[in-house]
Amino acid sequence: MNLQTLPGLFISHGSPMLALNPEQVGPALQRLSSNLPTPKAIVVMSAHWESQALEVNTGIRPETWHDFRGFPPALYEIRYPAPGDPQLAEDILKRLSDAGFDAHANNSRPRDHGVWMPLLHMFPNADIPVVEISLPMHMSAEQIYQIGQALSVLREQQVLLIGSGSITHNLSELSWHGESQDVPIWASTFRNYVVQKLSHQDYEAVLDWNSIPYVQRNHPTLEHFAPLFFAMGTGKRFNIVHSSFTMGSLGMDIYRFD
Template identity: 45%
Template sequence: MDAPIRLPSLFLSHGSPMLAVEDSPAGRFLDRLGGQLPWPKAIVVISAHFMTDRPMAGGHLQPHTVHDFGGFPEPLYQLRYPAPGSPDLAATVVQRLVDAGLPARVRENHGLDHGVWVPLRRMYPDADIPVVPLSVMPHGTAAQHYAVGQSLAALRDEGVLVIGSGGFVHNLGELDWQHRDGPFESWAQDFSDWMHVKLAAHDWPALLDWQQRAPHAHRAHPTVEHLMPLFVALGAAGESPGVRTLHRSHEFGTLALDAFAFD
């Protein structure tokens, strides 16, 4: 049997839950993305909406679809993403985290929140690839999340796709819900541009200190959970990864939907 092809790790911005069904630049990008990658045997998704005080991996054999949002059209709540889970992979993930000195554990009955199923529904609509969700730590640092990713890097050689699902700029209080296609606010553009420059330059020290160095850092991310998946994906790519910008777009004036591959 041929050895699995090494997969990149990805950071994807999952945007509004409407990304699951609406026609948009980000949605069309995700529709194409799955077919552009080597086919994974399983997927680990680090989701901004799975928040714990220490790393946890969902170990359910058949995880349920979680509709962890409110105020959206009723058909959105009828959607299901019935991908199988993988308790064995969840146990492997946790063991590698523990071996790296991280106090991880399995959460047996955890479902798939919209940070997981919204992008996967566009990328892999048949829901036939096993999925393991992995948590972020909302009080953790970028360096701690980078270390989580480092402990998972070898999974990429085993046919496992590691995806960080969050948001590149994410401030719900400043969204202009009346104008989905409105212009990008200047402060959000400044933050986004700084992040792109540092990623392209492989300036990991600056990125890991983004809260102190990036312009408008607190305004771009009043809470950090939507950016932390980027650092897990970056750590999972190994010591000196290439950085590819896969997609850039925005919605509602401030919501950046950028996506990256690290390999």
């Protein structure tokens, strides 16, 4: 494989407070980026751009969107002014069309925290072009996986492909006030099942998400799990970059696909 070929990644982006309090995952993201060739561009499918149609951000310099409420003022002052890449976005639209997807350009969408928060730790200079693609929630897991497959060739062009979500994501079950809390069995069982299947290249078992133990308790809605399907489509060789839980049951895993 070409030395410049970049991996696909799945990143659990956690609470917006990760921007101010990196905990374990911030340093893990920094180490990951320092061990990669510098990307020419970054493409992110985020849990926070749910859409009806499949869309690609073609903007020249999308705004930083603070798409959350009730956090400290310092968080709302953060900007991630990385440029867009309209030429790459048009190339993505063509590749998706060639793969049979009906994809649309969107030049006005601001960047949600599922994009800028992990990149803040990975590439803090914000000097690498970033293109966001939407998460079409009417699509099946297999179709979202196929979007990753359709774009996987971009890895050979030094484009970093990222699915940004969370390996577990049930906000009603979290420990919000910092008290120590053991990881509940339903969260660890779910996470361990997914990792076991990916480690054995049994991608079909993960795409059959309804059969995963405790899936409804870990993901009352699917938007934070679905970016994993995209990342899985980018490569067949699975590795764990980082694994931890925060706030009790919020999984912070980072996975690499080569």
